[in-house]
Amino acid sequence: MELSESVMKGLQNVADPNVFDLKSFTIFTELVFDSLVSPQCESVLGHPELKHIDQTTLKHCHAAATTFILEGVKQNADKSTISSCLEDARFQIERVDLLYTSLQKNKTNLEYLLSSIDTCPPHITDAAWRLEYCIKNSHLHKVNQPSYLISLNTERGGASSEINFSCTMEQLQDLVGKMKDAAKSLERASQS
Amino acid sequence: MLLVLSEEHKEHLGFLSEVDSAVVGEFGRIAVEFLKKGSNPKIFEGAARKLNVPAESVQHGVEGLMYLLTESAKLMVSEGDFQDSVLVLGFSEELNQLLLQLYLENRKEIRQILGKLAPSLPHYHNLEWRLDVQVSSRALRQQLKPSVSLKLVLEDGESLRHLIQELERALAELKSSHCRRVLRNIK
Numbered sequence: 001m002e003l004s005e006s007v008m009k010g011l012q013n014v015a016d017p018n019v020f021d022l023k024s025f026t027i028f029t030e031l032v033f034d035s036l037v038s039p040q041c042e043s044v045l046g047h048p049e050l051k052h053i054d055q056t057t058l059k060h061c062h063a064a065a066t067t068f069i070l071e072g073v074k075q076n077a078d079k080s081t082i083s084s085c086l087e088d089a090r091f092q093i094e095r096v097d098l099l100y101t102s103l104q105k106n107k108t109n110l111e112y113l114l115s116s117i118d119t120c121p122p123h124i125t126d127a128a129w130r131l132e133y134c135i136k137n138s139h140l141h142k143v144n145q146p147s148y149l150i151s152l153n154t155e156r157g158g159a160s161s162e163i164n165f166s167c168t169m170e171q172l173q174d175l176v177g178k179m180k181d182a183a184k185s186l187e188r189a190s191q192s
Numbered sequence: 193m194l195l196v197l198s199e200e201h202k203e204h205l206g207f208l209s210e211v212d213s214a215v216v217g218e219f220g221r222i223a224v225e226f227l228k229k230g231s232n233p234k235i236f237e238g239a240a241r242k243l244n245v246p247a248e249s250v251q252h253g254v255e256g257l258m259y260l261l262t263e264s265a266k267l268m269v270s271e272g273d274f275q276d277s278v279l280v281l282g283f284s285e286e287l288n289q290l291l292l293q294l295y296l297e298n299r300k301e302i303r304q305i306l307g308k309l310a311p312s313l314p315h316y317h318n319l320e321w322r323l324d325v326q327v328s329s330r331a332l333r334q335q336l337k338p339s340v341s342l343k344l345v346l347e348d349g350e351s352l353r354h355l356i357q358e359l360e361r362a363l364a365e366l367k368s369s370h371c372r373r374v375l376r377n378i379k
Contacts (some may be wrong), residue, residue: 169337
């Protein structure tokens with residue numbers, strides 16, 4: 001795993017018992033993972049248990065630790081890779097184990113977080129429909145035809161929007177048929 | 193349901209009884225063409241010169257026919273009601289029959305054209321789908337993220353008409369003198 005000089009320096013500070021005693025290290029590690037996984041959490045800076053540490057150093061350490069953790073998850077690094085990186089930064093075995101345990105505990109959530117950083121087309125989240133019967137309009141009388149109005153709700157990065165369109169019964173059957181084919185294909189692929 | 197023709201409309205259509213039935217037939221054909229493809233005022237001048245009448249009379253006659261056809265098609269006027277509505281114009285039996293035939297032959301198509309004018313949402317045309325599996329990204333290597341991509345093809349009256357117009361314009365370009373010169377030189 002390649003890490004920048006700045007990240008290595010930050011990790012070395014985290015490893016240093018003169019900067020973080022064991023208790024502070026434990027709290028710090030917990031806060032670092034929380035800051036990645038929970039949207040609202042206590043801030044590392046200004047935390048009562050970490051006030052005795054120089055805040056600039058603390059900020060640097062937080063950045064280094066989060067970078068290291070995310071790199072590890074991104075590359076699905078195994079225990080020996082993680083351990084050797086931390087040992088290079090002069091981590092004691094006890095601290096390596098503590099960090100690695102927290103990493104395993106939070107790995108799934110972190111993977112989910114990273115996999116959602118994505119550019120992709122909007123996702124369809126919901127569908128609403130309306131069946132109507134047109135009797136006449138300003139240009140044509142005696143229309144007497146039923147039609148569907150479909151509204152697909154889409155979301156992309158928190159912003160939602162709608163796709164609206166009309167169709168006849170046959171077209172809706174065609175649409176649903178094709179979606180069923182896609183679903184069957186997905187099911188088959190997941191079973192094989 | 194009977195059509196009620198305004199005095200102005202009756203006056204415009206009155207011109208049709210002053211020309212012979214072959215001309216009325218031709219006007220009818222022009223009226224339907226204009227409904228399908230849009231009007232072309234130059235035709236009025238040509239016809240007016242041949243008949244030795246003011247262009248305005250020709251224009252009113254053709255436009256009167258167009259309006260008669262669209263109103264009858266819109267209301268889906270029956271054969272009998274159409275004949276009764278046209279009686280008030282005092283035309284000859286031959287002319288009445290001609291107008292009736294013109295209406296009956298083109299009614300369906302005119303209704304289709306009118307239908308496109310009504311407000312509408314984009315219309316479903318086709319759905320294509322694709323099953324994907326994302327295996328890696330810049331943010332996370334070694335993933336297995338299945339997804340189904342859908343391509344919903346919608347068609348709305350405006351964009352289809354616009355598309356047709358653009359393509360017709362493209363075809364017309366080939367016929368321009370500049371293009372013809374270039375093609376001649378390539379050969």
